Amino acid sequence: MIRPGKMIKQVLQSIFKKPATTRYPFFKSEPPKSFRGKLKFYPERCIGCKFCMKDCPSGAITIIKAGEKQFECEIDLAKCIYCAQCVDSCPKKALEATNEFELASLDRDKLKVTFRGKPS
Amino acid sequence: MAITLFQMLVFPGFLFLSFFGLAAEYFDRKLHARLQNRVGPPWFQPLADFIKLVSKEDVIPEDANPRMFKMMPIFALTSTVTAFFYIPLWRHAGLYSFTGDLIVVLYLLTIPTLAFFLGGWYSTSLYSKIGAVRSITQLFAYEVPLFVSILSPALLADTWSLKGMTIFYAAHPWYWIFNLLGFFVSLVALLGKLEKVPFDIAEAETEIVAGTFTEYSGRLMGLFRLGLDVEAIVGSSLLAAVFLPFGLALPAGLGFVVYLAKVLFIIALLTLARTVFARLRIDQMMELCWRYIAPMAFLQLLIVLVIKGVFLK
Amino acid sequence: MHKVMIPIGPQHPALKEPESFLIALKGEKITDFAVRLGYNHRGIEKACEERTYIQDIYLTERICGICSHTHSTAFVQAVEEIAGLAMPKRALYIRTIIGELERVHSHLLWLGVAAHEIGFDTLLMYTWRDREIVMDLLAAVTGNRVNYGINTIGGVRRDISPEQTKDILSGLKKLEERTKYYIDVATKETTIIKRLSNVGVLSKKNALSLGAVGPTARASGVDRDTRRDDPYAAYNEIDFKVITDDHCDVYGRTLVRCGELMESYKILRQALQNMPEGPLTVKAPRKIPAGEAVSRYEAPRGECMHYVRSNGTEKPERVKVRAPTLANVQCVAKMLEDRQLADLPIVIAAIDPCFSCTDRLVAVKEIGSRKRIMKWDELREYGIHWYQHQGVDFTELNKRLKRKMK
Numbered sequence: 001m002i003r004p005g006k007m008i009k010q011v012l013q014s015i016f017k018k019p020a021t022t023r024y025p026f027f028k029s030e031p032p033k034s035f036r037g038k039l040k041f042y043p044e045r046c047i048g049c050k051f052c053m054k055d056c057p058s059g060a061i062t063i064i065k066a067g068e069k070q071f072e073c074e075i076d077l078a079k080c081i082y083c084a085q086c087v088d089s090c091p092k093k094a095l096e097a098t099n100e101f102e103l104a105s106l107d108r109d110k111l112k113v114t115f116r117g118k119p120s
Numbered sequence: 121m122a123i124t125l126f127q128m129l130v131f132p133g134f135l136f137l138s139f140f141g142l143a144a145e146y147f148d149r150k151l152h153a154r155l156q157n158r159v160g161p162p163w164f165q166p167l168a169d170f171i172k173l174v175s176k177e178d179v180i181p182e183d184a185n186p187r188m189f190k191m192m193p194i195f196a197l198t199s200t201v202t203a204f205f206y207i208p209l210w211r212h213a214g215l216y217s218f219t220g221d222l223i224v225v226l227y228l229l230t231i232p233t234l235a236f237f238l239g240g241w242y243s244t245s246l247y248s249k250i251g252a253v254r255s256i257t258q259l260f261a262y263e264v265p266l267f268v269s270i271l272s273p274a275l276l277a278d279t280w281s282l283k284g285m286t287i288f289y290a291a292h293p294w295y296w297i298f299n300l301l302g303f304f305v306s307l308v309a310l311l312g313k314l315e316k317v318p319f320d321i322a323e324a325e326t327e328i329v330a331g332t333f334t335e336y337s338g339r340l341m342g343l344f345r346l347g348l349d350v351e352a353i354v355g356s357s358l359l360a361a362v363f364l365p366f367g368l369a370l371p372a373g374l375g376f377v378v379y380l381a382k383v384l385f386i387i388a389l390l391t392l393a394r395t396v397f398a399r400l401r402i403d404q405m406m407e408l409c410w411r412y413i414a415p416m417a418f419l420q421l422l423i424v425l426v427i428k429g430v431f432l433k
Numbered sequence: 434m435h436k437v438m439i440p441i442g443p444q445h446p447a448l449k450e451p452e453s454f455l456i457a458l459k460g461e462k463i464t465d466f467a468v469r470l471g472y473n474h475r476g477i478e479k480a481c482e483e484r485t486y487i488q489d490i491y492l493t494e495r496i497c498g499i500c501s502h503t504h505s506t507a508f509v510q511a512v513e514e515i516a517g518l519a520m521p522k523r524a525l526y527i528r529t530i531i532g533e534l535e536r537v538h539s540h541l542l543w544l545g546v547a548a549h550e551i552g553f554d555t556l557l558m559y560t561w562r563d564r565e566i567v568m569d570l571l572a573a574v575t576g577n578r579v580n581y582g583i584n585t586i587g588g589v590r591r592d593i594s595p596e597q598t599k600d601i602l603s604g605l606k607k608l609e610e611r612t613k614y615y616i617d618v619a620t621k622e623t624t625i626i627k628r629l630s631n632v633g634v635l636s637k638k639n640a641l642s643l644g645a646v647g648p649t650a651r652a653s654g655v656d657r658d659t660r661r662d663d664p665y666a667a668y669n670e671i672d673f674k675v676i677t678d679d680h681c682d683v684y685g686r687t688l689v690r691c692g693e694l695m696e697s698y699k700i701l702r703q704a705l706q707n708m709p710e711g712p713l714t715v716k717a718p719r720k721i722p723a724g725e726a727v728s729r730y731e732a733p734r735g736e737c738m739h740y741v742r743s744n745g746t747e748k749p750e751r752v753k754v755r756a757p758t759l760a761n762v763q764c765v766a767k768m769l770e771d772r773q774l775a776d777l778p779i780v781i782a783a784i785d786p787c788f789s790c791t792d793r794l795v796a797v798k799e800i801g802s803r804k805r806i807m808k809w810d811e812l813r814e815y816g817i818h819w820y821q822h823q824g825v826d827f828t829e830l831n832k833r834l835k836r837k838m839k
Contacts, residue, residue, distance in 0.1 A: 002622075002623055003621065004623040004624060005397065006621050006622040006623075007395075007556070007622065008392070008396045010559075010614070011392075011396055011555060015155060017157060019153075019154070019159045019160075020157045020562045023159065032572050032573040032576075034573065034574075034575075034576045035576050035577070036577055055485070055488065057491040057492060081495075082577070083491050083582045084576070084582070085488075085491065156554070157559070157562060246437060249437075250439075250461075317552050317553075318552070318624055324552065329445065395554075395555050396555065398553035399551055399624075399628070400624060400627065401773060401776070403773070404628075
């Protein structure tokens with residue numbers, strides 16, 4: 001039946017329901033398990049093939065040689081698009097995507113993160 | 121003299137009206153949000169908006185007429201505040217009253233629309249001109265039903281002053297039932313006067329940016345917004361005084377609470393209408409008002425005349 | 434009455450993305466209408482030529498936020514056709530599932546936006562609240578709410594576990610119930626019907642001659658759907674109906690999109706139940722052999738077409754994207770003939786404009802005036818000369834550039 005104010009019943013019921021908004025940042029909702037957030041690098045597994053650098057769409061990851069069979073990784077969080085293609089390209093599973101997404105910073109230099117291995 | 125000045129400026133005059141207007145805007149926005157399953161703004165939001173607007177610079181377009189541009193918000197605000205002095209709130213009479221003050225109040229409430237039109241026209245911007253013309257066109261649609269439906273209870277009471285009407289209805293407690301159709305018609309017309317959805321055609325955000333208010337910013341915009349809020353209160357108080365005239369003989373404190381409840385009830389009805397309808401086009405609104413609302417207003421008039429002539433002789 | 438020229442856009446509350454429309458008004462009647470595209474042109478087609486195929490998947494995905502899976506899948510399908518890969522069935526089914534979830538999310542978004550354009554904010558809030566269910570499902574399956582990144586050359590990157598399947602099915606049940614309510618509201622609420630009926634009328638003849646695609650064409654009775662006419666992914670094994678309507682106006686487009694929502698739920702259920710086991714990817718070479726291919730995909734807005742030409746190296750030689758909005762935006766002028774200004778936002782919103790998809794390279798042949806196509810270096814020279822003519826001095830900028838390059 002066509003009548004004006006068709007939504008009125010639902011609308012009045014909403015007064016008694018909890019609002020659907022999550023009041024971030026007081027209440028945070030957890031991102032799902034497979035969320036692609038900040039990357040994590042395991043220096044002991046890296047073999048320096050640089051497939052990750054080749055496949056990165058924005059050139060955010062750099063592998064630097066730090067000694068005999070020792071590699072460091074520098075990730076620019078500002079350039080990274082969090083696609084996790086480097087995670088898939090790595091043959092030795094040295095990269096992993098974590099759940100961290102609150103990465104905003106007031107200083108651009110703080111956004112370049114370096115992962116170093118323990119000095120042997 | 122001092123007491124009169126206090127009453128005009130502070131309570132129940134200008135200051136009380138402004139703060140009540142802001143509080144009513146908070147109530148309206150919070151209710152609108154809760155009906156939409158959202159959280160809504162905190163209680164100080166309208167006051168914060170007003171203070172922020174007043175502290176910013178007003179930009180006047182180069183082609184605009186500066187004096188008229190600046191005077192329009194003041195006209196809108198002062199005419200509604202003046203109209204408020206004649207409306208009975210929680211006693212039988214307003215601050216002032218004289219025979220014929222009902223007509224004066226209705227005319228004073230037309231001035232804000234004229235101020236919106238002139239403000240938009242003198243802005244000389246394309247969007248403002250279209251909004252201004254729409255606002256005046258809308259006036260032709262809702263003015264007649266509003267006048268006729270508010271004058272019907274006055275006809276029943278045989279007087280043109282608001283004080284006389286409230287005294288009449290206090291003497292005959294159940295006569296307000298005859299005016300229910302008029303109440304519905306004047307609610308619809310009040311939606312048109314306050315330019316709320318479904319009749320917010322003059323300020324349609326998605327079509328003409330902000331209509332008459334496009335070029336206004338800073339203090340002038342703050343005064344316009346305050347004028348809109350105050351107009352909502354004054355319109356609701358008028359409707360409450362004319363159609364819901366009970367509780368006027370109670371002692372002052374209780375009467376004040378009853379007055380607040382009446383005004384907030386009417387504002388809640390306006391918010392409900394805002395939530396469940398879409399915006400109409402200007403030609404659809406004219407058709408609606410002239411084909412359905414105006415005949416209902418005249419029907420109300422007929423009912424009142426019949427009752428007066430036949431039953432109350 | 435006096436004639437007024439009004440610009441709608443590039444910045445305007447009615448448009449979600451920048452585009453310039455110039456209309457001539459007489460009172461409230463629209464007498465003339467002109468479109469100017471190009472405000473969202475980012476040079477993506479040229480950028481695709483500088484990057485490898487794997488990097489291009491992510492670049493094409495970011496052509497648009499709402500139809501991201503569309504562009505990524507269309508590109509990957511074209512490349513796989515050139516390379517002649519035999520796709521595993523499970524990968525095709527997963528692509529279909531994500532594509533249909535994207536269609537659900539896009540149509541719910543459109544319902545909200547259309548309601549906002551006619552001033553009905555309540556429907557906007559409600560549909561976008563229910564859209565969150567789809568976004569959470571997509572985030573759980575692919576790892577992100579938009580720009581899913583699920584495609585790779587030769588298959589998909591992630592699998593859908595049985596637990597996620599259960600979540601999707603329970604989410605679908607909730608969505609179906611809410612969609613039925615919205616269809617009820619959209620077809621029975623008086624003010625919505627008044628604003629949407631007889632607005633933006635496009636007859637079947639005009640739709641065919643102007644080349645409309647997607648729900649815009651299907652609402653005028655044109656029975657075309659790429660999923661049925663030219664099946665890709667897993668659509669040749671799924672049974673579904675193509676929704677058409679005869680209203681030819683915005684109301685018809687609303688009905689078509691709501692009908693497509695219900696069909697999407699059916700498709701999703703079938704795909705989840707019939708998904709075969711198997712590998713997720715097939716090994717794809719890094720250097721794609723020379724060749725060219727055209728791939729079509731039914732985006733939520735219509736038919737999206739990608740053309741890829743390769744020359745045996747790791748980077749494509751030419752990528753061309755034709756988004757559905759480019760075909761539909763030509764029809765807006767026809768729809769707005771003799772209408773009022775108040776109808777403009779809803780008519781533009783009814784073709785579901787996605788100007789980020791649209792602004793790709795368009796070569797316009799002007800009859801009579803000099804036709805000139807510039808090459809890349811010619812364009813660069815032209816730009817430098819133009820700025821020097823305006824008085825910009827390049828010596829300081831060149832010094833800074835040299836210092837940065839060191």
